[in-house]
Amino acid sequence: MSDLQLFNTLTGKKETFLPRQGKTVHMYACGPTVYDMSHLGHARTFIVWDVVQRYLRYSGYDVVYVRNITDVDDKIINRAKEKDVQPDKVAREFIYHFWNDMHRLNIEAPDFEPRCTEYIALMIDFIEALIQKGHAYASEGDVYFKVESFKDYGKLGKKTVEDLLVGAREQTRSQEELKERKQSPVDFALWKGADKSEPGWQSPWGYGRPGWHLECSTMIKEVLGETIDIHAGGEDLVFPHHENEIAQSNCLHGAPLARYWLHNGFVKVNAEKMSKSLGNFSTIDGLLGTFSADTIRLFVLQTHYRHPIDFSIDSLKSAATAMGRLLRAARFAEDTDSHKNGNEIGNVQDDVTEALHKEFIEAMNNDFNTAQAVSALFSFADKIFNLKGDEKKQQEYARVLKSHAMVLGLTLEDNRQQLDSDTSAQLVELLLNLRDRARQNKDYQASDFIRDQLADRGISVMDSKEGATWEKA
Numbered sequence: 001m002s003d004l005q006l007f008n009t010l011t012g013k014k015e016t017f018l019p020r021q022g023k024t025v026h027m028y029a030c031g032p033t034v035y036d037m038s039h040l041g042h043a044r045t046f047i048v049w050d051v052v053q054r055y056l057r058y059s060g061y062d063v064v065y066v067r068n069i070t071d072v073d074d075k076i077i078n079r080a081k082e083k084d085v086q087p088d089k090v091a092r093e094f095i096y097h098f099w100n101d102m103h104r105l106n107i108e109a110p111d112f113e114p115r116c117t118e119y120i121a122l123m124i125d126f127i128e129a130l131i132q133k134g135h136a137y138a139s140e141g142d143v144y145f146k147v148e149s150f151k152d153y154g155k156l157g158k159k160t161v162e163d164l165l166v167g168a169r170e171q172t173r174s175q176e177e178l179k180e181r182k183q184s185p186v187d188f189a190l191w192k193g194a195d196k197s198e199p200g201w202q203s204p205w206g207y208g209r210p211g212w213h214l215e216c217s218t219m220i221k222e223v224l225g226e227t228i229d230i231h232a233g234g235e236d237l238v239f240p241h242h243e244n245e246i247a248q249s250n251c252l253h254g255a256p257l258a259r260y261w262l263h264n265g266f267v268k269v270n271a272e273k274m275s276k277s278l279g280n281f282s283t284i285d286g287l288l289g290t291f292s293a294d295t296i297r298l299f300v301l302q303t304h305y306r307h308p309i310d311f312s313i314d315s316l317k318s319a320a321t322a323m324g325r326l327l328r329a330a331r332f333a334e335d336t337d338s339h340k341n342g343n344e345i346g347n348v349q350d351d352v353t354e355a356l357h358k359e360f361i362e363a364m365n366n367d368f369n370t371a372q373a374v375s376a377l378f379s380f381a382d383k384i385f386n387l388k389g390d391e392k393k394q395q396e397y398a399r400v401l402k403s404h405a406m407v408l409g410l411t412l413e414d415n416r417q418q419l420d421s422d423t424s425a426q427l428v429e430l431l432l433n434l435r436d437r438a439r440q441n442k443d444y445q446a447s448d449f450i451r452d453q454l455a456d457r458g459i460s461v462m463d464s465k466e467g468a469t470w471e472k473a
Ligand SMILES: [Zn+2]
Pocket: 029, 030, 031, 216, 241, 245
């Protein structure tokens, strides 16, 4: 079998994956800032890194996967002001929502999930060490990183300091104010002085908060160490977030922060159509009201993680139809709870299953080409259907299908039992509607049949002048 190749944003090419210490992989993905409900873009990011960590484990690596939570931030503070509550309450509320969304999407929990606010003292130490080494300076209650002190600055984002001087900006202060505080407009904040009415901590430079980029550098250092194997995130984080993480960590440690930098593409939505046609589908919670986790995962994984995805409800419906084929093929396996948690492979029996396995591994080893891995699953499902009559083989193959699908976090569990209460109620209404039509057509045999069938299921129907109503017995 081939070696695992992955595309490293830092070098701009595919490289053979070689972890620092044997089979151990230290992996970090930038997590959410918890101030709002997560949307499909978040779903994609965290599904993609979930599949990467699942596949690495499946390939025999001992993975330590860390995904942080940014629980203090201007966006959280602004949301708290809108809601007239304390910012930490906003953070806690949306951490719960985030966890719930991740769990429902069958995204495995990371091994560690550090929160920014738990690492403030260590962030202050980090900043002090950078000042001592001449890479940072304090200015009127803020601390800035001196970009020109790091010669490799811009290497990840493929930018030069000259480009940056043009685009330099800072969110929290006016340009004029910043001009006086910063030695160069491209310098970025490690510590931001804050008003006492806002969340903050005492520091050698006064009351304030850490800069966002510094949070990740500090948490990586404390939880995983100075140099990790894989650093992952959305492509919007390449610059400046990851560039700045590199600058801070390299300057403090004199060693690279990560060997491989992986970035996933955007989910694109036609902005005009978004409000109208997407409605409640813009959040993960809304999407899961209609589509299963398997369908959403398939929708995400049928595109290579570095490519953009064009999102529409129709494309999600197509994914649901396609998922139906995999589900029907998987149903040939008897109920196999032992296969639910994956990581084990069904017994590879013959040339056909071995061909699937090989195609699957080759696809995944080629920079996690889930699009191709998924298409291998579909071809294999077709082979299962074509085995008409050979039930034993269909069952064996269906188990092999399920075990491979689970590497992608696709459960292929029969989801017909999982109709929610809203849908069930709507189906009863639909039957009453059909009964009404039968009565209008004087087809009393049919209308009685519907009423009796519902009664057998504990649903009593009452007729009145205004039409039929129903109650659950
Ligand atoms: Zn980060």
